[in-house]
Amino acid sequence: MTGVVADNAQRDTVLDVSLVRKNFAGLVALDGVSLQLGRKEILGLIGPNGAGKSTLFNIIAGTLKPTSGTVTFRGRNITGLPPNRVCRLGIARTYQIPKPFLDMTVLENVYIAESFGSGRDSKVGTPAEICDLVGLKDKMHLEAGMLNVSGKKRLEVARALATSPDVLLLDEIAAGMSPTEGEWAVRFMEKMSQSYDLSIIWVEHVMRLLMKGVHRVVVLDHGVKIAEGRPEEVVNDEKVQQAYLGGKLS
Amino acid sequence: MLKGYLLVHKKNFVRDVVPWVGALVVLAFAPYFVSASLRSFLLFLLMWIALSQSFNIFTGLTGYVNFGFVAFYGLGGYGMTMTLLSLNIPIYAAMVIGGVISSLFAFAISWPTLRLRGAYFAIAMLSLAQALFVIFDNWNFVNSATGYTIPVKYYDPVLQYYYMLAVAAVTVLCLYVIMNSRLGLALKAIKQNEETAVSIGINATFYKAVAFGISAFFAGLAGGAATWTITIIDPPSAFDTTITLTAISMSMLGGLGTIAGPIIGAVILYSIEHYFGLTLPYLHLIVFGIIIIVVVLLIPQGIMGEIISRMKKSRRQEVGEEG
Ligand SMILES: Nc1ncnc2c1ncn2[C@@H]1O[C@H](COP(=O)(O)OP(=O)(O)O)[C@@H](O)[C@H]1O
Ligand SMILES: [Mg+2]
Numbered sequence: 001m002t003g004v005v006a007d008n009a010q011r012d013t014v015l016d017v018s019l020v021r022k023n024f025a026g027l028v029a030l031d032g033v034s035l036q037l038g039r040k041e042i043l044g045l046i047g048p049n050g051a052g053k054s055t056l057f058n059i060i061a062g063t064l065k066p067t068s069g070t071v072t073f074r075g076r077n078i079t080g081l082p083p084n085r086v087c088r089l090g091i092a093r094t095y096q097i098p099k100p101f102l103d104m105t106v107l108e109n110v111y112i113a114e115s116f117g118s119g120r121d122s123k124v125g126t127p128a129e130i131c132d133l134v135g136l137k138d139k140m141h142l143e144a145g146m147l148n149v150s151g152k153k154r155l156e157v158a159r160a161l162a163t164s165p166d167v168l169l170l171d172e173i174a175a176g177m178s179p180t181e182g183e184w185a186v187r188f189m190e191k192m193s194q195s196y197d198l199s200i201i202w203v204e205h206v207m208r209l210l211m212k213g214v215h216r217v218v219v220l221d222h223g224v225k226i227a228e229g230r231p232e233e234v235v236n237d238e239k240v241q242q243a244y245l246g247g248k249l250s
Numbered sequence: 251m252l253k254g255y256l257l258v259h260k261k262n263f264v265r266d267v268v269p270w271v272g273a274l275v276v277l278a279f280a281p282y283f284v285s286a287s288l289r290s291f292l293l294f295l296l297m298w299i300a301l302s303q304s305f306n307i308f309t310g311l312t313g314y315v316n317f318g319f320v321a322f323y324g325l326g327g328y329g330m331t332m333t334l335l336s337l338n339i340p341i342y343a344a345m346v347i348g349g350v351i352s353s354l355f356a357f358a359i360s361w362p363t364l365r366l367r368g369a370y371f372a373i374a375m376l377s378l379a380q381a382l383f384v385i386f387d388n389w390n391f392v393n394s395a396t397g398y399t400i401p402v403k404y405y406d407p408v409l410q411y412y413y414m415l416a417v418a419a420v421t422v423l424c425l426y427v428i429m430n431s432r433l434g435l436a437l438k439a440i441k442q443n444e445e446t447a448v449s450i451g452i453n454a455t456f457y458k459a460v461a462f463g464i465s466a467f468f469a470g471l472a473g474g475a476a477t478w479t480i481t482i483i484d485p486p487s488a489f490d491t492t493i494t495l496t497a498i499s500m501s502m503l504g505g506l507g508t509i510a511g512p513i514i515g516a517v518i519l520y521s522i523e524h525y526f527g528l529t530l531p532y533l534h535l536i537v538f539g540i541i542i543i544v545v546v547l548l549i550p551q552g553i554m555g556e557i558i559s560r561m562k563k564s565r566r567q568e569v570g571e572e573g
Contacts, residue, residue, distance in 0.1 A: 061449065087451035095449075101442040112439050115432070116451040163450050 012039040014199045015060070015091075015167055020069030022055055022223075029055045031223040032069065037167065040193050042200045044210040044231065047220035048243055053203045054096050056220070057169045060201075061093045062086040073167070090118045092165035094156035096172045096203075100144035106155055107131055107140040110162045117163030123196050124161045134158045134188075149176035157185075161192065168192075170202045174209055186213035207244075211235065219243065270422075277415055281408050291524060293411045293479060298520045300418040300472040301493070302500035302512035307425055308465035309498075310506035311434065312458055313441040314364070318375030319469065319497055321382050324488030325352040326470025327477035328386070331398045334478075341404065342413070345474035352470025353463045360459040367444075376491075383489035397484025400477065410479045417475050421468040425509055428464070437461055441507070492535065496523075499538045503545050505552030514553055 015037040022030040030052045037043050045053055058064040060071050062083040070079045078086060101109050110127040124130055131140045134154040139147060144155055153173045160168055170189070174182040190213055192198050204210045210217070211231040219227040219234060221243040227234050234240055277296070281289050301323065309316050329348030334341060363374050386392050428434045436457040439447035448454050477483045500519050505511025519541070523534040549556040 063445070063449070083448045084451050084453045087449060093449060095446075099443055099446045099449075101439060101446065103442060104438075112435060112447075112452075113450040115435060116439075118451060159446075159450060 013037065014039050014041075014074060015201075016070075016072040017056070017060065018070045018072065020056065020059055020071070021067045022052070022059060022064065023067045029223050030059070030066070033220065033223070033225050034069075035218050035225070035228070037199050037201055039199055040197060041216065042189060042193055042202060042214045044207075044214035044217040045201055045203045045220065046205070046207050046210065046217060049205065050222075051220040051243075052223040053220055054171055055223075057093055057171055057201075057203065060086075060169060061091060087116075087163055087165075088118050090120075090164070090166035091169065092117075092160035092163045092167070093169040094153075094160050094171050094173055096175075098149075098152035098156050100147075100152060100155050100159070102145035103143060105141050106136050106144055106147070106151075106158075109144050109155060110158050113159040113162035114164075118165060120164045122162065123164045124192070127162060130158050130162050133161075135184075150178070150181055153177060166197065166199060168198050168200045170200060172203055172205055174204055175206075179209075182209045183212070186210075189213060207235070274415075274419060278412075281411055286407070289407070289411055293407075293414050294524075295516060295520050296411075296414040296418040297472055297476050297479075298496070298500060298516040299513050300414070300421045300475075301469060301497045302504070302516045303418070303421045303425055304465050304468035304472065305497040306501045306506060306512045307421075307428065307468065308461050310501060310508070310512070311428065311437040311441060311461055314367075314458070315372050315498070316375050316465070317372040317494055317498075318377070318379035319465075320489055320491060320493040321375075321379040322352045322356065322466040322469035323473035323476070323493055324379075324382065324386075324485075325355050325466075326473030327483045327488050328392060328398075329470065330474030331400065331477055331483050332392070334400070334404075335398060341478060345413070345417075345471055345478075348474035349467040349470035352473070353467040356462045356466035357459060360462050364455060364458045364462065376494075379489055379491065379494070383485050386489065387485040395485060397482060397488075400481045404478065405481070407479075410475065414472075414475045414479070417468070417471045421472070422509065422513070424464065424468065428461070429509070433457060433460060495535075496538070499542050502552055503541060505554030505556070505558075508552070508554035508558060511552050511554035 013036045017033065017035045019032045019034055020030050021028070021032050033052070033056060035043070045056070047053055055064065059066045062078070062081050062085065065080045070077055072078065073089060073091060078089060101112070104112070107127055110130050114122055114127050114130075125133065128140065131137055134157050136151065136154050136158060139151060144152070147155060153176055157170070157173055174185050177185060186209065189200055189202065193200055202210060202214060214231060217227075217229065217231050217234045218225060219237070219240050226239045226243060227237045277292065280292060284292070304322070305316065305319050308314065326348040329351035330344045333339065333347045334344040359378060363371060363378070366374055387395050436447070436452045439450070439452055440454050440457060444454055473488070480487070496519065500515035501512040502515070503518060504513065504515030519538060522537055526534040526537060545552060551559060
């Protein structure tokens with residue numbers, strides 16, 4: 001509710017995170033974080049390690065229940081719903097540390113996500129087409145456990161897309177990819193967002209890559225939102241530079 | 251087309267169906283050719299196939315080890331006996347009621363127990379089965395420690411054999427159907443990574459409970475058929491933990507999560523039990539223990555699991571050579 005809300009999000013809010021707080025034993029991981037995601041928006045969520053980015057994803061996706069605060073998806077309060085219900089409503093997530101079904105082939109992984117998922121007709125394509133889209137076509141029949149880090153990150157994306165979501169939560173998918181692959185990921189997400197009406201929150205530890213693709217950035221530090229705005233504004237923000245202890249930004 | 255390709259790599263009628271039908275035909279005609287003692291051996295072998303396979307339906311497909319499995323067997327046995335004695339209905343109907351009672355019990359306890367994972371689930375189930383023993387041992391409604399005896403008028407060893415054959419066959423068929431269904435797909439995902447399964451929209455709580463209930467139903471049917479054959483049921487025999495351990499051993503030896511595995515395990519271990527049981531009671535349990543240690547160390551996926559993963563490996567090499 002508070003803070004700078006970019007014009008983009010104000011028009012058509014798909015996801016509204018309001019004053020979310022999460023306490024772990026003796027630790028405040030999130031301290032009243034609010035953010036809004038607009039339709040077809042790509043929102044960058046950045047911050048140093050331990051800032052609470054993954055925790056916020058876990059709360060939106062239903063893996064964790066917030067200590068307080070609400071998550072609203074298309075006007076519906078989804079706070080505390082179990083992850084399978086959240087996915088069925090149309091919010092898909094990737095894991096920072098990839099969690100594929102290791103003994104199944106890449107195609108089977110995507111196929112299962114497509115068979116369950118949000119339960120709607122696949123908007124992105126068949127499982128094989130999705131494998132092709134993320135660049136895993138020639139590894140489709142390999143067991144997921146045999147993929148390298150980059151391959152596993154691509155599979156995370158493929159599995160999330162296969163659930164036919166409206167909102168995609170990407171957790172450091174470019175970490176472990178080469179710079180060229182990272183640029184591919186940015187272009188790919190722009191295309192997905194436009195073609196399939198996807199709204200995306202994209203967490204990345206390093207800011208530089210994200211700046212090219214996202215419309216807006218939210219910066220977390222120690223569970224607090226310290227900045228929000230267009231990428232070029234945020235980069236020059238003093239608090240943000242302090243949080244990153246200089247250097248790391250560019 | 252995609253679905254067929256993914257779930258059953260290359261269907262082969264001769265390889266997949268003929269051995270099963272052949273075995274069924276042989277077993278169906280066996281009573282006409284074999285001695286009464288061999289028929290009795292086959293009957294109990296079929297019971298162990300049904301039990302290890304119903305154990306497999308839950309534990310093999312979900313990865314949750316059920317150490318309280320005997321509760322399903324015992325409740326099925328009691329359910330069958332008590333309905334048979336109080337209502338004037340055919341045996342098969344009483345058996346189905348026993349299975350349903352066992353299944354209802356499974357659903358009732360699934361809500362608290364299936365939230366637990368790993369060792370916690372195992373211990374909770376073990377305690378529940380023990381608790382049932384204590385309750386039945388002291389509960390007048392179920393004749394407490396005395397238990398029940400099936401009246402002589404129901405004695406019919408050949409019919410008992412066919413009932414057990416039917417129970418075993420239907421249990422195996424049901425496992426096959428589950429493995430090729432949406433339920434099987436969900437369970438496969440849950441077994442591999444429950445967190446990921448839930449994140450792609452799979453209601454793990456629901457699918458686990460369904461598998462639990464189906465497992466209980468078939469174990470209950472087998473318990474009913476076994477009680478009819480043994481003719482007596484009391485708490486120590488109905489809730490005997492060695493039944494759980496034997497079902498675990500058989501399905502582990504043969505390969506949890508496979509169709510042929512628990513059957514192979516049952517054939518091997520029950521033959522051993524039968525042989526040693528004649529010479530020295532309980533000796534077979536020591537032999538089981540040794541076999542299980544060897545299996546865990548050498549082929550943790552069991553006989554069929556090992557065969558399947560070797561087949562996969564060779565197929566992968568073929569793919570590798572092509573690409
Ligand atoms: N399940 C948990 N239990 C306890 N502490 C946790 C848990 N998950 C995360 N944390 C802590 O919360 C803080 C935020 O973690 P996280 O959200 O993973 O940060 P980020 O993704 O921004 O690097 C860290 O201090 C982390 O150690
Ligand atoms: Mg993180």
